[in-house]
Amino acid sequence: SENIQSHATKEKDSNQVLESCEEQKKTSVGSSISLENAPTLAFPSISTADFHFNLEKASDIIVEKVEEYVNKLGNARLVLVDLSQNSKILSLVRAKAAEKNIDSKKFFTFAGNITNLYSDGGLHCNAIANVTNWRLKPGGGGVNAAIFNAAGPALETATKAKAKSISSGKAIVVPLPSSSPLFSREGVTHVIHVLGPNMNPQRPNCLNNDYVNGCKILRDAYSSLFDGFASIVR
Ligand code: AR6
Numbered sequence: 001s002e003n004i005q006s007h008a009t010k011e012k013d014s015n016q017v018l019e020s021c022e023e024q025k026k027t028s029v030g031s032s033i034s035l036e037n038a039p040t041l042a043f044p045s046i047s048t049a050d051f052h053f054n055l056e057k058a059s060d061i062i063v064e065k066v067e068e069y070v071n072k073l074g075n076a077r078l079v080l081v082d083l084s085q086n087s088k089i090l091s092l093v094r095a096k097a098a099e100k101n102i103d104s105k106k107f108f109t110f111a112g113n114i115t116n117l118y119s120d121g122g123l124h125c126n127a128i129a130n131v132t133n134w135r136l137k138p139g140g141g142g143v144n145a146a147i148f149n150a151a152g153p154a155l156e157t158a159t160k161a162k163a164k165s166i167s168s169g170k171a172i173v174v175p176l177p178s179s180s181p182l183f184s185r186e187g188v189t190h191v192i193h194v195l196g197p198n199m200n201p202q203r204p205n206c207l208n209n210d211y212v213n214g215c216k217i218l219r220d221a222y223s224s225l226f227d228g229f230a231s232i233v234r
Helices: 002-027 032-036 055-070 088-099 117-121 142-151 153-162 181-186 211-233
Strands: 040-044 077-082 107-111 127-131 171-175 190-194
Touching: 040 211, 055 077, 055 088, 055 211, 077 088, 088 107, 117 181, 127 142, 127 211, 142 153, 142 181, 153 171, 153 190, 171 211, 190 211
Parallel strands: 040 077, 040 127, 077 107, 127 190
Antiparallel strands: 171 190
16 A cells, blocks of 8 residues: 555656646746747758758758747747758858847757657657658658658658648648657657759759749748648647
8 A cells, every 4th residue: 555655646746746847837938948848840951952052042041931930939949950060051050040149949950860869869859841852752862761761651651641742842741650660769740841942953843043033932941841830839
């Protein structure tokens, strides 16, 4: 009976802890306590590798769009990821975000593989963005190959149920089945596919250096991505 009693006491204690967390959330939205568990989107830099988009222009657009969305998203966090600590796009964006005084608790950069952010880096992200191709097909290279591989066939099935193709500047939110290792291992509940503008002549729909159009499409891509994330946070 001692065991039962102590178990009951523990449960009561943990309920109190939960209650006091709820209190803290209510009284201090935006504090570091609530931000640690805040809904988080990890996203790679759209179009700047395989799609050859200019890094200076892309970094301006990332910071502009993050600035527009961080406050709309409540306590949710946005995290720009790339594989290497020496990533050019990460350092450009860090410098420009600091210049604009963007709240570093709500937006920061992170070096790591987008498929292992929790298991490798201890960063829990509810949603991850996948920069994909117009057919929403597994493989290719970069982020798309990595995410489809890590997520297993469940992602392909769930994606097909939502859409057969995607146009550039758009995003598609796909709830990840709990059978996917990305769900069970990393805690990712949604993959948001996004298609950016392409400046690589070897890939479909190349914009031939038309940066007027390209910048507009890249802005649309970030807006669609962040709107998609907002729709699952609410
Ligand atoms: N984790 C984190 N960041 C990554 C990872 C990873 N596993 N892999 C690449 N990056 P890219 P794009 C970074 O080429 O330019 C695909 O094959 C990378 O360093 O994946 O939009 C699609 O199917 C860069 O900063 O995307 C499309 O056909 C960023 O992620 C095409 O490539 C984006 O690199 C899309 O090209």
